[in-house]
Amino acid sequence: MILTLAFRNLFHDRIRLAVTLIGILFSIVLVAVQLGLYLGSSRMITANIDHANADLWVTAYGAKSFEDGGLLLTDRERHQALATPGIKSVVPILVSFAEWRKPEGGSTRVVVIGSDFDDNGLVPWSLSEGTLEDIQAPDAIAVDKSYLNELGISGIGDTAQAAAGRVKVRALTEGVRSFTQSPYVYTTLNRARQLFGADADRTTFFLVKLAPGADAAQVKADLSSRLETAEVLSTEEFRDRSLKQWLFRTGAGIALIGGALLGSLVGTVIVAQTLYSSTKDHIHEFATLRALGSSAGYIHKVILAQAGLSAVIGYLLGMSIALVILYLSKGSALPLVMTPGLAFWLFALTVAMCAISALSAIMKVTKIDPATVFSR
Amino acid sequence: MTTTPVLVAENVVKELGSGAGLVIALKGVSLELVPGELTLLMGPSGSGKTTLLSILGCIMAPTSGTLTIAGQQIAGLGPEELAKIRRDHIGFIFQSYNLFPTLNAIENVRIALDVRGITGFAATSRAEEVLRDVGLGHRLTNYPGNLSGGEQQRVAVARAIASSPDIVLADEPTAALDSENGHAVMALLSRIAKEQQRSVLAVTHDPRTLGYADRVVRIEDGKIVGEERRPEGLNAPEITDLTKRRKIHA
Structure with a gap:
């Protein structure tokens, strides 16, 4: 009742x-x-971090988010990392804002992500057109479908300029959006370095994969003590830091x-x-x-x-x-x-x-x- | 025949308000209710009838004096304990029926059983039984808005007796009814007192009700001023004016 x-x-x-x-x-x-x-x-904000195959991230000191690494790391840090016990692989990726010049005129800002897909570090996901092999062709890039208008292009085969070089759209992703509203542009590590005129060993992050059975906390501590000029973060820490930067500091x-x-x-x-x-x-x-x-x-x-x-x-x-x-x-x-x-x-x-x-x-x-x- | 009283009030005093506004509503009232009797409590407006009914119904606590219901003293009991006494021993009938307008007749009776922990089929069949008993078997699913005043009051009677309380207290049960319905309700209360051996106390100043009373208690200015009892063997509604009969208290 x-x-x-x-x-x-x-x-x-x-x-x-x-x-x-x-x-x-x-x-x-x-x-x-x-x-x-x-x-x-x-x-x-955390999509790229979540899709990266990493147990630990080596970043430039004070990097506030995935888009804020700079090009400060070199092979020196990579070799130091590789020499640390318990580490299986150290994969470099480059992330940097760049100016995108539209074919019909005008420009916008993009975030270029350079990664060697064979290293299984950070691979573009949700590919709706084109393949990973297509992106490895010279000047090839992948962008998200939803940003085609903003980038002033219509789809596969279109060309534009990113930073200091020409790029050609070879693949399209779907649903890979950027919180900063600067579209992500995926390409190979070498092509990304060329676009920014960076030295051949310059990179933004190292994605560290641990050997099976390795103690993550111990490896992180060892690596931190070896890398004086860089920071070592767990994936969770890097996610939190990125979230804090974009959600709370802004x-x-x-x-x-x-x-x-x-x-x-x-x-x-x-x-x-x-x-x-x-x-x-x-x-x-x-x-x-x-x-x-x-x-x-x-x-x-x-x-x-x-x-x-x-x-x-x-x-x-x-x-x-x-x-x-x-x-x-x-x-x-x-x-x-x-x-x-x-x-x-x-x-x-x-x-x-x-x-x-x-x-x-x-x-x-x-x-x-x-x-x-x-x-x- | 000696019957054990189910309700005993002794020297009940009730003060309302305080300071300059203090009113002594009841000035040492003593009263007993026994099973099988329909008692009328009569008196002019402001004489303390409703206050006494509230105290006897464990709705209001007396300022002093004692009240015993089914052998249990209620002095010093808290609101929840008083509610339990009401649940276990008392059924109420109100002048304005106080039915729930959003519940139909059977639900209005069921809710009184529900607060007593009687639910489900047992509650439904008991509610049907008492509604049929008061002559509303054909109105089970009618809402109060679709019932006449007399029918609404009969639903209220059914609700009051559904849990088989020892005591049924009625506040002006015929005041809002026409003559025919007034008589029907009083006949019903009289029957409940006799057949189910309940103590029924009705506050009223409706002279039409006199013929159904076994006893009439008169209250004035917060005091019981008289009590008349129907002579043995005289059946309702053969008597119409008990005031001419034996007075127990002057």
């Missing part, structure tokens, strides 16, 4: 129910979009999290207001229940059931809209991401939001004087 009464109380006043549900719905959509953007941004992540918090707050206030007024409207019924001998807990359960029902209905509606927005954002520069984990946490947040909202109603109902049943 608790659920029945809660359900009937909710649906008795359809307009108030609609207001409650719209409140929850907007809250869920806002939080889902903000957290979806946060998650999408995080994935974009304020983007704080804005997204702030939006999510604001959404939760607005939702909580709206639900609290409607639950409170619903409880006030049904106060005589609750007083009757109390007079009939119900425990305070029984009445609290009715209110919490009302809050729970609002949460479930509001969540389903909100998530439906959020999923539509998610679908529509697929082709955008900053696609939203929804994971089962995020969906679960959003549900937990909705339930928590509604439970907190129920507090004001519970406080109201706790003060019920059952004697009021005689005064109607």
Whole structure:
């Protein structure tokens, strides 16, 4: 009967129910979009790090992110790394911002990533057209389909200039987007060095693969002591550092999290207001229940059931809209991401939001004087 | 015949308000309710009827005096313990019925069972049984809005007796009803008292109810001023004015 009464109380006043549900719905959509953007941004920021085949990263001292390495490492550091016990391979990759000159005029900024794919360091993923062999041809590059317009090209076979050299599009990726909005341009390590006029041993990062059974912490410590001019980071540390740089030092992540918090707050206030007024409207019924001998807990359960029902209905509606927005954002520069984990946490947040909202109603109902049943 | 009282109130005093606004609503009221009797509590407005009903129903605590229900003293009990006494021993009927407008007749009765932990099929079949018993077998799924005043009050009666309480307390049960429905409800309360051996106490100033009473207790200015009892062997509604009969308290 608790659920029945809660359900009937909710649906008795359809307009108030609609207001409650719209409140929850907007809250869920806002939080889902903000957290979806946060998650999408995080994935974009760490995509190259996550796809690289590395246990440890050797970076220039103070490198703040994947795009911030410079061309400061040389073969000296590589040899020192290779001489460290427990290390199986050390693969150089070059990452640097460059100016991209469009064939029809104008320019934009890109991030050139040079890597020898045979070394199995960082290989472009999600290739939709062309192959890895195609990218190893002279002047060959791979870019993401979604940036073709921005790069002023139409697809495979088009040429442009990156940094100091001509490049030709030989392969296209799909869904490999850049948080900085500077498209990634994948090419071979040597071609990348040529584009930047860098010495043949210059590189940005070394991707370190450990020998089977090696103690990662020990190897990291040994390597750090050998490389005075570089930093050694675990993949997790490098991910965190990149996320911190782009999400928090730039304020983007704080804005997204702030939006999510604001959404939760607005939702909580709206639900609290409607639950409170619903409880006030049904106060005589609750007083009757109390007079009939119900425990305070029984009445609290009715209110919490009302809050729970609002949460479930509001969540389903909100998530439906959020999923539509998610679908529509697929082709955008900053696609939203929804994971089962995020969906679960959003549900937990909705339930928590509604439970907190129920507090004001519970406080109201706790003060019920059952004697009021005689005064109607 | 001697019957053990199910409710005993002794020297109950109730003060309302404080300071200059202090009102002594009850000034040492003593009352017993025994099973099988329909007692009417009558008195003018402001005489303390509803206050006394609230105290006897464990809704309000007395300022002093004692109240014993089914052998249990209620002095010093907290709100939850008083609620338990109400659950276990008392059924209420209200002047305005106090039905839940969003629940149908059977659900209105079921909820009174639900708060007592009686759920599922047992609750449904008991609710049906009492609704049929009060003559509403054909109105089980009707909502209060679709029931007449008399029918709503009968649902309220069914709700009050569904859990078989020892005591049924009714606050002006006929005040909102026309003559026919008023008589029907009083006949029902009388039958409940007799057939189910409940103690029924109805607060009223409706003279139409007198004929159904086994006992009439009169209250004025917070004090019991008289009590009349129907003579043995006289069946309702044969008597219509008990005020002319034996007075126990002056």
